[in-house]
Amino acid sequence: MVRYIGTAEMAALVGREGPEAFLIRLAGYLRADFRRWTAFDRAPRLATLSPLGVIELMPVSDAGTYAFKFVNGHPGNPRTGRLTVAAFGVLADVATGYPLLVSEMTLLTALRTAATSALAASALARPGSRTLALIGTGAQAEFQALAFKAVNGIEAVRLFDVDAGAMAKARANLEGRGLSVTCAKSVADAVRGADIVTTATADKARAKILTPDLIEPGQHLNAIGGDCPGKTELHVDILRSAAVFVEYEPQTRIEGEIQQMPADFPVTELWRVIAGETPGRTGPDQVTVFDSVGFALEDFSALRCVRDLAGPGPELDLVPDLDDPKDLFGAMLGRGRALDRAA
Amino acid sequence: MVRYIGTAEMAALVGREGPEAFLIRLAGYLRADFRRWTAFDRAPRLATLSPLGVIELMPVSDAGTYAFKFVNGHPGNPRTGRLTVAAFGVLADVATGYPLLVSEMTLLTALRTAATSALAASALARPGSRTLALIGTGAQAEFQALAFKAVNGIEAVRLFDVDAGAMAKARANLEGRGLSVTCAKSVADAVRGADIVTTATADKARAKILTPDLIEPGQHLNAIGGDCPGKTELHVDILRSAAVFVEYEPQTRIEGEIQQMPADFPVTELWRVIAGETPGRTGPDQVTVFDSVGFALEDFSALRCVRDLAGPGPELDLVPDLDDPKDLFGAMLGRGRALDRAA
Numbered sequence: 271m272v273r274y275i276g277t278a279e280m281a282a283l284v285g286r287e288g289p290e291a292f293l294i295r296l297a298g299y300l301r302a303d304f305r306r307w308t309a310f311d312r313a314p315r316l317a318t319l320s321p322l323g324v325i326e327l328m329p330v331s332d333a334g335t336y337a338f339k340f341v342n343g344h345p346g347n348p349r350t351g352r353l354t355v356a357a358f359g360v361l362a363d364v365a366t367g368y369p370l371l372v373s374e375m376t377l378l379t380a381l382r383t384a385a386t387s388a389l390a391a392s393a394l395a396r397p398g399s400r401t402l403a404l405i406g407t408g409a410q411a412e413f414q415a416l417a418f419k420a421v422n423g424i425e426a427v428r429l430f431d432v433d434a435g436a437m438a439k440a441r442a443n444l445e446g447r448g449l450s451v452t453c454a455k456s457v458a459d460a461v462r463g464a465d466i467v468t469t470a471t472a473d474k475a476r477a478k479i480l481t482p483d484l485i486e487p488g489q490h491l492n493a494i495g496g497d498c499p500g501k502t503e504l505h506v507d508i509l510r511s512a513a514v515f516v517e518y519e520p521q522t523r524i525e526g527e528i529q530q531m532p533a534d535f536p537v538t539e540l541w542r543v544i545a546g547e548t549p550g551r552t553g554p555d556q557v558t559v560f561d562s563v564g565f566a567l568e569d570f571s572a573l574r575c576v577r578d579l580a581g582p583g584p585e586l587d588l589v590p591d592l593d594d595p596k597d598l599f600g601a602m603l604g605r606g607r608a609l610d611r612a613a
Numbered sequence: 614m615v616r617y618i619g620t621a622e623m624a625a626l627v628g629r630e631g632p633e634a635f636l637i638r639l640a641g642y643l644r645a646d647f648r649r650w651t652a653f654d655r656a657p658r659l660a661t662l663s664p665l666g667v668i669e670l671m672p673v674s675d676a677g678t679y680a681f682k683f684v685n686g687h688p689g690n691p692r693t694g695r696l697t698v699a700a701f702g703v704l705a706d707v708a709t710g711y712p713l714l715v716s717e718m719t720l721l722t723a724l725r726t727a728a729t730s731a732l733a734a735s736a737l738a739r740p741g742s743r744t745l746a747l748i749g750t751g752a753q754a755e756f757q758a759l760a761f762k763a764v765n766g767i768e769a770v771r772l773f774d775v776d777a778g779a780m781a782k783a784r785a786n787l788e789g790r791g792l793s794v795t796c797a798k799s800v801a802d803a804v805r806g807a808d809i810v811t812t813a814t815a816d817k818a819r820a821k822i823l824t825p826d827l828i829e830p831g832q833h834l835n836a837i838g839g840d841c842p843g844k845t846e847l848h849v850d851i852l853r854s855a856a857v858f859v860e861y862e863p864q865t866r867i868e869g870e871i872q873q874m875p876a877d878f879p880v881t882e883l884w885r886v887i888a889g890e891t892p893g894r895t896g897p898d899q900v901t902v903f904d905s906v907g908f909a910l911e912d913f914s915a916l917r918c919v920r921d922l923a924g925p926g927p928e929l930d931l932v933p934d935l936d937d938p939k940d941l942f943g944a945m946l947g948r949g950r951a952l953d954r955a956a
Binding site for chain 2: 285333348367593598605
């Protein structure tokens with residue numbers, strides 16, 4: 271039998287643990303897996319494009335466990351009340367090839383994106399960072415705020431969005447969670463004096479949400495909204511004068527902010543910092559950028575984390591359990607068997 | 614919600630319809646999809662190899678529907694009571710990227726393989742074929758026998774396997790199903806006078822299950838056991854003097870019997886015959902070979918068929934249903950929501 275975790279169980283799991291405790295736990299799994307980066311088989315994602323969007327399969331495995339995520343990207347979905355990005359994932363046993371877990375990953379992806387942002391900031395932001403500017407208050411916003419609070423000690427969050435309703439939504443959701451939350455009047459108003467700036471906007475085109483005049487020495491920029499070819503958030507001059515960190519360089523060169531830069535623009539893969547191979551931030555005035563596009567390894571960590579936390583529960587009969595592997599027909603369709611089951 | 618079909622429901626569905634009626638229905642779906650072959654986006658399969666086996670993701674889509682199959686291949690699995698090959702599949706809506714169906718595909722793959730064999734034989738075997746030789750009586754055997762009976766009018770089946778127990782198993786499973794079933798003493802004994810010969814052996818190495826001296830003019834050879842690099846069943850001289858048909862030429866050149874032949878060895882893709890673009894068998898004495906390795910389009914057809922047949926039933930909450938797509942946090946983890954669900 272294959273363990274199944276649907277959206278209701280995932281929400282209950284995270285709610286019971288508490289979002290912040292879950293994000294801290296998940297950041298620990300991410301840290302452990304980033305540290306053993308070279309133990310993973312990183313296959314390219316397999317994308318099927320259509321005029322309305324993309325469906326992707328993202329596999330990754332180590333010697334013992336295989337994972338993949340099914341994820342779509344359909345910018346027009348909100349017009350019909352659907353999510354732009356929905357996802358589910360599977361863990362399987364490398365030794366037998368049998369699936370072990372099928373899990374919702376829409377909520378889990380939001381959590382792992384935020385936990386990855388916080389993990390990166392713990393290596394790249396100034397020690398003692400307390401203020402977060404959150405530009406773009408869509409589906410990812412509250413997860414970012416709580417991850418930075420739980421993992422990095424952020425105390426104050428300044429929200430900004432061109433959609434006042436979305437900003438009010440994020441503020442209401444964050445109320446009573448131990449954060450000082452304010453709505454800023456502009457991007458500049460939000461960014462001024464912030465220790466960490468997250469950009470999580472959904473602009474399809476090449477945007478310049480942040481320009482060099484807004485950036486202060488020592489800020490850490492967590493750029494997560496630019497995540498596909500043609501979609502960026504930062505002005506190139508910010509990248510030129512910052513230390514830029516990425517998840518998986520070949521993928522980020524295509525999908526990240528650095529798609530705007532020459533192919534030899536220097537970047538550092540985050541795992542090298544987490545593993546202690548190379549320094550992260552090198553001084554209090556350095557501007558650091560985490561150019562994050564999401565990576566299959568993060569889904570692997572998230573699925574491992576939720577499987578361990580969930581324990582036993584609902585199961586799916588996705589693979590037949592046979593006495594004799596050569597007798598598939600007899601076990602499934604043999605006399606009496608099928609009728610027994612239909613009855 | 615996403616429709617779910619597990620092994621028990623699949624067995625009940627096929628049992629209720631009857632295996633032969635199901636195979637006829639499935640052959641109809643396969644025929645319809647092979648006819649519109651060029652409407653499909655055929656991505657390569659994505660294989661993750663380990664010392665013990667392989668895990669593959671096989672996607673395919675047309676303008677409206679996307680499908681993928683998760684399938685493993687672990688030759689050592691039977692030693693621990695597991696299947697060498699187990700599979701499940703997913704249908705999704707191209708317009709929204711949302712999953713529509715999650716289904717077991719171990720039984721369904723056995724059925725679609727047999728239905729594809731029968732569909733090919735209906736275009737390639739001599740009209741009036743009545744006798745099938747079935748070399749290799751593992752998990753696929755009974756499905757082959759019933760598909761050829763239902764779709765092609767086969768009346769007599771001669772079994773042969775080096776494993777007498779597996780041969781007895783197939784014979785017992787086929788008893789009382791309207792076929793004359795005999796166990797042959799050798800491959801030659803089984804093949805002599807047969808109209809159609811299926812080879813479904815599991816030999817890992819380059820085998821020569823069939824040699825030219827055994828083959829009679831006009832026979833149709835359905836070679837389904839050789840399906841990966843290094844694994845073949847037919848002597849090259851059989852291929853040299855036969856008309857060879859394949860599913861998808863680039864894949865079969867690597868995985869099929871024709872991996873033994875030069876890259877310019879002539880083959881015909883089956884869909885061209887099904888679509889009426891090119892003739893199949895051109896005379897009563899011609900030896901025809903269907904060099905079948907399995908193709909993602911067949912899984913697409915099988916998932917469509919079973920979805921249509923199954924109708925409403927069990928569902929999975931694999932994707933959240935939100936009032937406001939920007940308010941993932943509030944809907945899943947907002948005050949009261951998570952606790953409500955956990956209670």
